[in-house]
Amino acid sequence: MKSVQEAFALILIALVCGGLAYFTHPLAPSFGIDELSINIEEVQSEAEVFWIDARSDEDFAIGHFEGAILLNEERWEELLVDFLDRWSPSATTVVYCSSQSCMRSHEVAKRLREELGVEDIFALKGGWETLLETGLAKEGDE
């Protein structure tokens, strides 16, 4: 019985710390990603799309969506300059990373929304895998 009480005490401490981390940790994930996400059908209905590849430099070099520019958190300051030079604010900006489980695109989309004060920036559901599955991109595309 004492062990169970101790286990609950530890769980409580971890819950409090996790709750604090949610509000204070700079890299804490957000519960609400739906407003950031866009599926491929919605993207295809857009008149003009500006693509951002949020994967690593290595993955981008192996292959990326035609016209996409590289913008990842590892080299944010450096790559943001190139992004701002080429970005078209009138286009819908879509960020992709490797797959459904990858959160890089959400982090990049969220950060761009915050830094640019623009709402028309989204993370592609399914990422690069979806682009490959739908035939919009092929392995080794550049």
Add this chain to the structure above:
Amino acid sequence: MKMLARIVYIALGVTFGWAGVAKLIDPSAFLSSILTYEVFGYVLAVAASLFVPYLELCVGFSFVTGFLRGGARWLAGGMTVVFLMLLVQAALRGLDVDCGCFGSEAKASETGFLWPISRDVLMLGGLWVAVICERKADRKRES
């Protein structure tokens, strides 16, 4: 016996603490790892990415210091069994998961499942040894 139990608890405590710190540095990377297992929904995965690292850290601290150790034993055993089940189901389904056990790591397609599964089995074995040694030492002291 008591000394052996203490050594094993410290080793387990350091391992849990290390795993917790590695995850809490970047909860978003840990979230990505959790999602690769394709078991949890997004909201539950976010909650786990924030909660599990601190639970591991608490368990690690308890094992090293002895504070609330009885509870930490249950939690360590429970967490390790859950981690083991997640890895086994991913291996059976052929998923290319990122273990995430000690922060974001290479995908299973590069590292395989053998080492992460063996590591969890080893930790369960260590926990069992520590508990047995501790009980034997307690019985000896009482008699």
